[in-house]
Amino acid sequence: MGIIRKPTMYWVKRSSQSTIWFRKIFSRHRFQLILRFFFYLVDNRKTPQRNSEHYNPAAWFKPLVDHANMQFKQYYIRNRELSIDESLVGTKARTVMTQYIPTKAHKFGIKLWMLVEAISGYIIHFFYFTAESVMTAYRLMITQGSHIVKKIMTETNLFNKNYHIFCDNFFTSIPLVRHLRTLRTYFTGTLRAKRQMPQLLRNPQLRKNESLFIRQRELMCVAYKERQNRKTVRFVTSAVKASALVHRHKLVVSSIYSKNMGGVDLNDMMSGIYDDKRKNKNNAEKGLQSTFFTEWY
Incomplete structure (x- = not known):
């Protein structure tokens, strides 16, 4: 859908607008069910709800982030030059994670810290911004940027391998x-x-x-x-x-x-080409889940 863009449905059978490939994959009804319930990647009964002391909006899509990071590292051998920068998944969902960054195309969204291959823009690892990372950097008496670089390189196990990192x-x-x-x-x-x-x-x-x-x-x-x-x-x-x-x-x-240095910007440009801007019909936070899906898959 990011490649073949249509204003309405993709399962129409009229010859002038027909795209047989979509009907061969699955039915329109099944696609709508997947789009509607894709948000539920975790057991809703075991996830802290709003107004709870341990409530964390990132818990709803954390399994998707973990799965993506695992796949990114499994299928690609990285070049030596890497870059680290911020990115933004555009959304206006009513969540404490939404931030405003005027220099980005979407301006409102969920901030991500990304480690990518400098030349190709291929994602190696990413994680979402949380206030906890700011407090951790404060406790360690280092800048937030330094904490992010150390964390992302530690989680990817890329230290002591002669990589060359570029940052702003x-x-x-x-x-x-x-x-x-x-x-x-x-x-x-x-x-x-x-x-x-x-x-x-x-x-x-x-x-x-x-x-x-x-x-x-x-x-x-x-x-x-x-x-x-x-x-x-x-x-x-x-x-x-x-x-x-x-x-x-x-x-x-x-x-x-x-x-x-422009690896993350290159990735933003390439992923934006395939974003079909499709949203599900649930509430705003569930719309965030659908946006996350179309941005990265």
């Missing part, structure tokens, strides 16, 4: 890069000027195509201005050498970052 400035911190390097995991990302940045790189006066390098053992920080009317971009990396020359008038670390 929400996730990046110098302590995180050092920690990952002790686990034989390389990291390249942009860095916020006020987040433990060396004083020399906070407000450097750079001209067009100028850069400033600072290295401490395996860790390298870079400030770079590509154009005169653009802001200075700061990178931290444990994989790129400071002696690297500019490539086509662009810094090598900047070129490598630009090439490998």
Whole structure:
């Protein structure tokens, strides 16, 4: 249905609108039943309901998330370059998990943290945002971004395998890069000027195509201005050498970052092509389950 889009039903027998494939798979009645009851992936009698102390709206679709993550890792061998970023499954369901992110296409939805292959956008692992992760990061006295990177790499068992991770400035911190390097995991990302940045790189006066390098053992920080009317971009990396020359008038670390950071955006674009925007006829939270299905399958 994401490939062959029709305004109404797919089981019509009129020759001008007929698509025999759908009728061969199963009947219209069976499809409607599956769409209606797909929400019930767990035993409703054993799941805490609203106003309960242990109520968790994610419990309704957690089996689907666990199953998808298991399948993602089973059928694909990953390249070395990976990227971590946020994504959004669009929904306006009335749930505490709904967030507003104006930079995303859907704007309202369920936030996901995703680990993908940088070049292809193939999903390796993902999990949904919860307030518990924020509190865990606070208790550990680390940034939320650092906690997410450590959690997703631990759950996928990808530490100590020489993978190279790319992240934006929400996730990046110098302590995180050092920690990952002790686990034989390389990291390249942009860095916020006020987040433990060396004083020399906070407000450097750079001209067009100028850069400033600072290295401490395996860790390298870079400030770079590509154009005169653009802001200075700061990178931290444990994989790129400071002696690297500019490539086509662009810094090598900047070129490598630009090439490998867009994996999650690429995945969003490809999955959006096959989204048929179909909703079930139950309440808003059950509509969330149907949206989750069409986005990922």
